[in-house]
Amino acid sequence: MSETEAETLFERIIGGEIPADVVYQDDATFAFRDIRPQARVHVLVVPRKRYRNLGELAAGDPELLARVVLAARKVAELEGVLGSGYRVVFNTDEDAGQTVFHVHAHVLGGEPLGLFGAPEED
Template identity: 60%
Template sequence: MTADCLFCKIIAGDIPSTVVYQNDAVYAFRDIGPQSRVHVLVVPREHHEDAGVLAAADPKLLAEVIIAGTEVARIEGIDESGYRFVFNTGDDACRTVFHAHLHVLGGEQLAGFGR
């Protein structure tokens, strides 16, 4: 846990969240500023700055994040209609929290990517 990390504080229970799914490796909760009808964040319990750092340090944990994202889609009832996984890395992606996390988005027709 990193003392000044928002997601580490959420995982620790210091900041409230609406849990959707959790296990020993990950914690998934609703985004407080949803960008679609379903918007859940899947966060590894272990702190890693971004998806690239996580992949290099612990590829198995990155796989756990993806597997959990798939389970979140099933729980939310969007596994058959379709969903999007997004990792934001760096300033151009508008990353605001420096703890690797997967966005699970769906529940409606999503706009295209890019400009």
């Protein structure tokens, strides 16, 4: 059975089956540190209700999407990067690098972040 049919890794983390370094949680969202950080601050914000990707969440529950974005702001505040700046990234499907098919926002900061996307060629 694939992850898309079974419980996702994130559902297992939210349920306490897999340990995580929890940064913030409320009745709609759950935020924890990424195990492979791409910046000094790298926290994942996950809605407790599962949607496959950003498009599904936006179409299915725009209010929950707003709650995820507000939770990302709260994470930035708790991590001390609200004033200096932070990035929120949603990877949507395989070509964008999504590997867990339960929508999640990456909150990145704590240092100057370069441009993102395909690297420029010299």
